[in-house]
Amino acid sequence: MEFVKKTDYDYDIRLFKDRGDVFWYSLLALALVVGPIFAPPYVLTLGVFVGIYVIAGAGLMLLSGYTGQISLGHAAFMAVGAYSSAVLQKWGVPFPLALIASGAFAAAIGIVVGLPALRLHGIYLAIATLAFAFIIEEILTRWEVVTNGPSGLMVKTMSFGDWPARTPMDKFYVVLAVAILAMLGIKNLLRSPSGLAMMAVRDSETAAQAMGVNLARTKLTAFAVSAALTGFAGAFYADAIRFISPEQFTITMSIELLVLIFIGGIGSLHGVVYGAIFVVALPQLISQIKDFLPSFIAEQPGLEAAVYGFLLLFFIIVEPLGIYGIWMKIKHYFGQFPFYKKGELKRNKTFAKAERW
Amino acid sequence: MLAVENLAVNFGGIKAVDGASFDVRRGEVFSIIGPNGAGKTTVFNLISRIFDVGAGRILFEGADITRIGSHQVAALGIARTFQNINLFENGTVLENLMLGRYRHDRTSLWQQILFTPAVHREKRADRAKVEEIIELLELEKYRDSRIDGLAYGVRKVVEIGRALATGPKLLLLDEPSSGLNNEETNDLVFWIEDIKTDLGITVVMIEHDMGLVASVSDRVLAMNAGRVLALGTPAEIQADPDVIAAYLGD
Amino acid sequence: MIIFLQGLVSGISIGCIYALVALGFVLIYKATEIVNFAQGELMMIGAFFAFTFINLWHLPFFVGVPLAFVATAIFGAALNHFVLRRLIGYSTFSIVLATVGLATLIRALASMVPGWGTETHTIDNPVAGKVLRLAGIAISYEHISVIVVTIVLVAVIYLFFTFTRIGVAMQATAQSQLAAGYVGIPVRSMFSLVWALSAGVACIAGVLLAPIAFVHVNVGYIGLKAFPAAVLGGFGSIPGAVVGGIIIGVVEELSGLYLPPGFKSVAAYVVLLLVLMVRPQGMFGVSLKTRV
Numbered sequence: 001m002e003f004v005k006k007t008d009y010d011y012d013i014r015l016f017k018d019r020g021d022v023f024w025y026s027l028l029a030l031a032l033v034v035g036p037i038f039a040p041p042y043v044l045t046l047g048v049f050v051g052i053y054v055i056a057g058a059g060l061m062l063l064s065g066y067t068g069q070i071s072l073g074h075a076a077f078m079a080v081g082a083y084s085s086a087v088l089q090k091w092g093v094p095f096p097l098a099l100i101a102s103g104a105f106a107a108a109i110g111i112v113v114g115l116p117a118l119r120l121h122g123i124y125l126a127i128a129t130l131a132f133a134f135i136i137e138e139i140l141t142r143w144e145v146v147t148n149g150p151s152g153l154m155v156k157t158m159s160f161g162d163w164p165a166r167t168p169m170d171k172f173y174v175v176l177a178v179a180i181l182a183m184l185g186i187k188n189l190l191r192s193p194s195g196l197a198m199m200a201v202r203d204s205e206t207a208a209q210a211m212g213v214n215l216a217r218t219k220l221t222a223f224a225v226s227a228a229l230t231g232f233a234g235a236f237y238a239d240a241i242r243f244i245s246p247e248q249f250t251i252t253m254s255i256e257l258l259v260l261i262f263i264g265g266i267g268s269l270h271g272v273v274y275g276a277i278f279v280v281a282l283p284q285l286i287s288q289i290k291d292f293l294p295s296f297i298a299e300q301p302g303l304e305a306a307v308y309g310f311l312l313l314f315f316i317i318v319e320p321l322g323i324y325g326i327w328m329k330i331k332h333y334f335g336q337f338p339f340y341k342k343g344e345l346k347r348n349k350t351f352a353k354a355e356r357w
Numbered sequence: 358m359l360a361v362e363n364l365a366v367n368f369g370g371i372k373a374v375d376g377a378s379f380d381v382r383r384g385e386v387f388s389i390i391g392p393n394g395a396g397k398t399t400v401f402n403l404i405s406r407i408f409d410v411g412a413g414r415i416l417f418e419g420a421d422i423t424r425i426g427s428h429q430v431a432a433l434g435i436a437r438t439f440q441n442i443n444l445f446e447n448g449t450v451l452e453n454l455m456l457g458r459y460r461h462d463r464t465s466l467w468q469q470i471l472f473t474p475a476v477h478r479e480k481r482a483d484r485a486k487v488e489e490i491i492e493l494l495e496l497e498k499y500r501d502s503r504i505d506g507l508a509y510g511v512r513k514v515v516e517i518g519r520a521l522a523t524g525p526k527l528l529l530l531d532e533p534s535s536g537l538n539n540e541e542t543n544d545l546v547f548w549i550e551d552i553k554t555d556l557g558i559t560v561v562m563i564e565h566d567m568g569l570v571a572s573v574s575d576r577v578l579a580m581n582a583g584r585v586l587a588l589g590t591p592a593e594i595q596a597d598p599d600v601i602a603a604y605l606g607d
Numbered sequence: 608m609i610i611f612l613q614g615l616v617s618g619i620s621i622g623c624i625y626a627l628v629a630l631g632f633v634l635i636y637k638a639t640e641i642v643n644f645a646q647g648e649l650m651m652i653g654a655f656f657a658f659t660f661i662n663l664w665h666l667p668f669f670v671g672v673p674l675a676f677v678a679t680a681i682f683g684a685a686l687n688h689f690v691l692r693r694l695i696g697y698s699t700f701s702i703v704l705a706t707v708g709l710a711t712l713i714r715a716l717a718s719m720v721p722g723w724g725t726e727t728h729t730i731d732n733p734v735a736g737k738v739l740r741l742a743g744i745a746i747s748y749e750h751i752s753v754i755v756v757t758i759v760l761v762a763v764i765y766l767f768f769t770f771t772r773i774g775v776a777m778q779a780t781a782q783s784q785l786a787a788g789y790v791g792i793p794v795r796s797m798f799s800l801v802w803a804l805s806a807g808v809a810c811i812a813g814v815l816l817a818p819i820a821f822v823h824v825n826v827g828y829i830g831l832k833a834f835p836a837a838v839l840g841g842f843g844s845i846p847g848a849v850v851g852g853i854i855i856g857v858v859e860e861l862s863g864l865y866l867p868p869g870f871k872s873v874a875a876y877v878v879l880l881l882v883l884m885v886r887p888q889g890m891f892g893v894s895l896k897t898r899v
Contacts, residue, residue: 116880123842303715313708320697
């Protein structure tokens with residue numbers, strides 16, 4: 001059993017709580033820095049996508065998981081980021097600047113979406129975000145002068161000054177660095193007043209206002225930061241797949257992002273990483289398993305989607321806390337061992353307040 | 358300190374508050390009593406600017422606050438608790454209390470993302486203040502407990518704590534003793550006295566428990582059907598015939 | 608002028624289909640507070656059932672369609688019984704994701720059914736190709752039948768809810784599950800019944816849609832237009848859903864005719880955003896406030 005003896009307030013404020021934390025995270029950092037040298041390019045490319053989805057997922061988690069604003073159309077911010085980066089680079093802007101601009105443009109769009117959303121809640125908010133996503137997608141399709149419309153756009157390889165990040169390993173390190181910075185930034189935000197304010201807005205708008213939280217400013221900040229992060233992810237996405245077109249950023253991608261934060265574990269930043277790994281690894285796993293399945297199942301084009309849908313339902317009904325929740329339960333069990341009592345972790349039946357009587 | 362003049366508001370034809378006027382003096386404990394539906398909580402909601410005023414004015418320390426935004430009330434030094442408890446269910450007691458300090462925090466978004474030493478200092482200062490309240494209300498063993506697992510009585514205390522954390526000059530308590538047993542209500546008496554004398558906070562309290570009202574209040578306001586019935590000391594109110602007819606019974 | 612009238616008729620016709628999908632959607636929402644993102648997929652399954660009975664098994668049209676209605680209704684009730692029932696009380700977010708997941712699963716499984724697959728199909732219907740000429744406009748019989756069927760169906764549903772015991776019981780369950788339970792209404796069965804009815808209506812929508820959008824596993828995406836319709840009409844209002852659907856259909860068609868390309872695809876969503884900003888409770892909805 002673990003006892004924590006706290007001796008000063010800094011314990012609760014610090015990022016790394018104790019020696020144990022520092023040890024494990026250092027090990028992880030070592031693995032991430034040294035590992036890529038030995039990894040095959042195929043794995044590194046997957047790693048790049050995991051990093052991209054971690055950045056985008058962190059953005060969505062901030063908005064929907066922590067501030068409680070459901071966003072069904074987050075792919076739109078990916079698209080804005082991807083197209084900003086691709087178009088600016090086409091016009092000769094160096095990548096680092098294009099990257100920052102992608103985030104800035106996405107943040108601006110985030111505020112545009114957030115403004116009408118200020119007065120909307122629950123399902124209305126969700127549907128509004130969906131509507132915005134459709135409209136943004138259509139604008140990108142029709143604005144052919146800039147985006148080349150449905151024919152799509154080739155994307156230049158990202159480069160920093162004279163150094164092009166061409167190989168999977170190069171790309172991996174770049175995305176890794178940005179992903180770590182993004183996660184740190186969000187973690188910092190969440191343990192500061194603004195982050196607490198966002199969670200307050202999620203749990204009770206009235207009480208938050210009574211504490212002096214400016215709802216409009218908090219929600220718009222969440223939209224802007226969330227969109228900016230997703231925009232960055234979009235820029236890297238464009239670089240990774242080399243060719244973008246509007247039909248890649250549809251509701252399917254938005255759903256992928258939502259699945260990411262849900263299955264990873266809503267309300268936990270670790271969940272973003274688990275979710276990103278899940279979303280990127282699942283199609284790979286399925287193609288591996290195909291060899292072991294009877295042919296009439298294996299050859300179905302809908303197999304992946306079927307597994308996806310099924311797993312989503314499964315997690316929602318059985319483990320709404322996601323992979324992070326499962327991990328916490330395992331840790332708890334071993335932490336309590338051998339005193340674990342059956343039923344200790346059984347979820348209490350909760351009854352959400354009905355909207356109407 | 359607080360003055361309410363001819364306050365009125367309608368909800369779809371029902372006059373929830375119909376021309377109420379009263380004033381609250383600095384440093385006193387002022388109770389509002391009345392039957393259900395008298396408009397007591399509505400008055401609170403008007404003062405803390407959750408509802409818009411139909412007619413009349415609200416003055417706080419001389420300034421007209423009738424039309425300010427509801428998030429600006431805390432900065433002025435007015436804090437409140439809610440009749441049906443409005444805590445942040447997904448947070449811990451500590452997080453709820455720390456949120457109470459929000460109006461004192463001055464760091465910018467960028468400073469917070471980078472978690473500069475200024476943010477660090479602010480957090481430590483907030484934590485020190487919150488610990489004082491935890492000590493006053495004896496919430497030590499609940500610090501890291503999630504709200505949604507706590508008993509009703511504890512939640513009520515956390516609500517009061519969170520309101521105190523904002524560092525108010527005026528505290529509005531909406532039925533603080535409802536749902537509490539005798540022992541918890543006795544604690545409440547001590548806490549309200551401490552809040553008044555040690556912390557120097559003016560308290561306005563909506564209450565049904567006449568025992569509690571009589572033991573802590575300096576003055577009592579009786580309301581019925583959105584209007585003021587009587588205003589005076591607890592003894593005067595308990596003897597007032599209109600109040601007895603409308604509310605206290607024989 | 609003629610173009611306008613033809614556009615109007617097309618718009619009303621597709622609007623009727625949106626109305627039916629929105630109707631099914633609102634029925635479920637009113638009764639269970641579940642926002643069913645899989646409503647479009649129910650429509651798709653209904654169309655496929657009809658396709659199977661009529662085109663593959665060669666049953667006559669007016670046998671195949673009622674059969675498909677029943678099959679889809681059973682499918683809807685089964686969905687409720689095995690999956691959706693477990694979601695009651697969960698947060699909006701979870702329910703939205705769950706029905707989205709369900710939609711994905713249904714779409715994928717449908718593509719695996721032998722005979723359905725990923726190709727586009729049609730349903731042989733008795734009015735294909737026939738056209739009515741009225742005052743210079745050509746109105747296809749298919750458009751006419753959509754409008755007529757929708758009117759009849761909505762009328763039947765109205766009568767059902769107002770005058771039959773079960774209908775009144777369903778209304779009661781929608782307004783307060785607790786109270787309905789106390790007076791002896793089997794609430795769980797009511798839920799299954801609502802899903803069955805909603806799925807059946809979706810099936811009819813799918814059959815009516817077949818001449819326009821054909822039968823294909825992705826047809827469900829059209830069902831997303833049910834949201835703007837439901838919001839426009841006022842979430843939770845059945846007449847609202849119908850009126851909302853028709854308005855969306857007309858606005859869409861006319862946008863296609865008179866506005867630059869691209870506006871037609873987003874017309875419904877622009878209307879949605881306008882409604883949410885100006886009058887969030889829609890045309891017939893009631894704005895609710897919670898007590899603090």
